[in-house]
Amino acid sequence: MAVLLGTVLVAGATAGVAQDETPANETDDGTAQVRIVHAVPNAPAVDVQIDDETVLENVTFGNVSDYLSVDAGDRRVTVTAANDSDAVYYDETLPIQPGTYTVAAAGEVGDDAAEPFTPVILLDEGTEPDENESLVRLAHLAPDAPAVDVTVAETDETPFENVSFANSSEYQSVPPGDYTLEVRPADDEDADPVATVNVTLDNGTAYSAFATGYLDPEAAAGDEPFDVVFETDQLTAPTVENETGETPEIAVETIAETTTGADDAEE
Secondary structure, eight states: OOOEESSOBEEEEBTTBOTTSOOTTOOSOSEEEEEEEEOOTTSOOEEEEETTEEEEEEEOTTOBOOOEEEESEEEEEEEEETTEEEEEEEEEEEEEOSEEEEEEEESBOSTTOSSBOEEEEEEOBSOOOOTTOEEEEEEEOOTTOOOEEEEETTTOOOSEEEEOTTEEOOOEEEOSEEEEEEEEETTOTTSOOSEEEEEEEOTTEEEEEEEESBSSTTTTTOOOBOEEEEEEOOOBOOOOOOTTSSOOEEEOOOOOOOOTTHHHHHO
């Protein structure tokens, strides 16, 4: 799976390169391009601060921000309820390396959360699609949904298989055009679709499909139903090989649970 779960956006885990070292092809300066996805179905609108400066305000569930330019280095990232700085959902210092990333706020808030609040970090990296192709990946951010398969109704092909919560697929090359996508529980091709999405894919464009909301809103005591949100991606060229002859991967530090302030927000 292509997803990266964690509290860091750091490049450098390759054979012969320690995680706390910078590969020969990386520098400590530059900027990162970062966008934010609000995918926590039981959380209110949020504000996002970087180094105590508000960079996004009143981001509501299901919305995806534009890409923001963030200076590389150690940056304090704080997510609070909109207009309520005391309701803190996330507050960590992240060592940010140059690159292009999508950071999705996923899971749920509150003590009874089946999937606790967590950031899901995706590296928006790849070769731009050719003029006669599209690129699509699926990110599973629906906290009560099982692993899913996604089938193209017109062809019965399944470009995305067994994508589980807080994970994403690799980019898949797809001819541009209009499609009906059917989402089913993984490995149950006879099941009725839990969602059907009509999409139009343009020439030379990369997309992320974010599966969000509750599969069963009533059981989850929520009111955000399952949906698939398509957004256009901004891709960074694949990382060049360093002196080891291998392409650096992304090193991540998996977080445990981050629910500070969640109780205050729900009261």
